[in-house]
Amino acid sequence: MEQRRTRLIAALDTRDPGQAETWAAAVSPHADAIKLGLEFAYAAGFDAVERVAAGRDLFLDLKLHDIPNTVGAAIGSLGRIRPAMLTIHAGGGSAMVAAARKACDESFPEDRKPILLAVTVLTSLDEHGLAEMGIKDGVKAQVLRLAELALRNGADGLVCSAHELAALRAEFGDKPVLVTPGIRPRGAAVGDQKRIMTPTEARTAGSDWIVVGRPITGASDPAAAAAAIAAELSA
Numbered sequence: 001m002e003q004r005r006t007r008l009i010a011a012l013d014t015r016d017p018g019q020a021e022t023w024a025a026a027v028s029p030h031a032d033a034i035k036l037g038l039e040f041a042y043a044a045g046f047d048a049v050e051r052v053a054a055g056r057d058l059f060l061d062l063k064l065h066d067i068p069n070t071v072g073a074a075i076g077s078l079g080r081i082r083p084a085m086l087t088i089h090a091g092g093g094s095a096m097v098a099a100a101r102k103a104c105d106e107s108f109p110e111d112r113k114p115i116l117l118a119v120t121v122l123t124s125l126d127e128h129g130l131a132e133m134g135i136k137d138g139v140k141a142q143v144l145r146l147a148e149l150a151l152r153n154g155a156d157g158l159v160c161s162a163h164e165l166a167a168l169r170a171e172f173g174d175k176p177v178l179v180t181p182g183i184r185p186r187g188a189a190v191g192d193q194k195r196i197m198t199p200t201e202a203r204t205a206g207s208d209w210i211v212v213g214r215p216i217t218g219a220s221d222p223a224a225a226a227a228a229i230a231a232e233l234s235a
């Protein structure tokens, strides 16, 4: 069987448009896409998102989670940004995911429709964190439950940790796009992430895209850090 190609998204988490542009230029020869998310969009605004993303594939990680009408309308406002990938929270429920699907279909030209990704369980959560919210049957069960809900209502793929990849592939096959943050090259600081894997482990487990932020942006040479991860993915 042919080995799946695992691609790299560099998460550029900053408030500063100049810093984001510098990082984007540095990592772009090595990363397949850049991520801009809540921190950047709230601080710098969507004009800056559009500028930094120009000519690049953008993973727009807004993790939308609201009533269906609001999420649909928010996605309808993103037409000018044209992200390659867009995130919502699966926990918003069936109607919210369906509204997001409809808005993607109606707001973007056929050839520029973003891949709609539903976040299952944040990689910063573990069994204890879920139990605090009343979810007592563990991370894997919750990821599978939310994955089924999201895919049934039109999501193209899922955001999960690399630990759930095998179970998701077994249940839903090859088609869903599986994106895994919580990636740490060997020896990198873990920070607030709880469910982590190395780039090599995530690739072996079947990730389509890994998302890596601080191990790149916190490195003394972000370009070299991104290049090393890309090399690990293609080894």
Ligand SMILES: O=c1ccn([C@@H]2O[C@H](COP(=O)(O)O)[C@@H](O)[C@H]2O)c(=O)[nH]1
Residues within 6 Å of the ligand: 011, 013, 035, 037, 061, 119, 121, 122, 123, 124, 159, 160, 181, 182, 183, 191, 193, 211, 212, 213, 214, 215
């Ligand atoms: O479950 C999730 C969903 C999204 N993220 C985002 O990925 C990056 C990871 O950054 P690191 O610095 O490599 O930890 C970050 O932008 C998150 O918002 C996630 O970590 N987990």
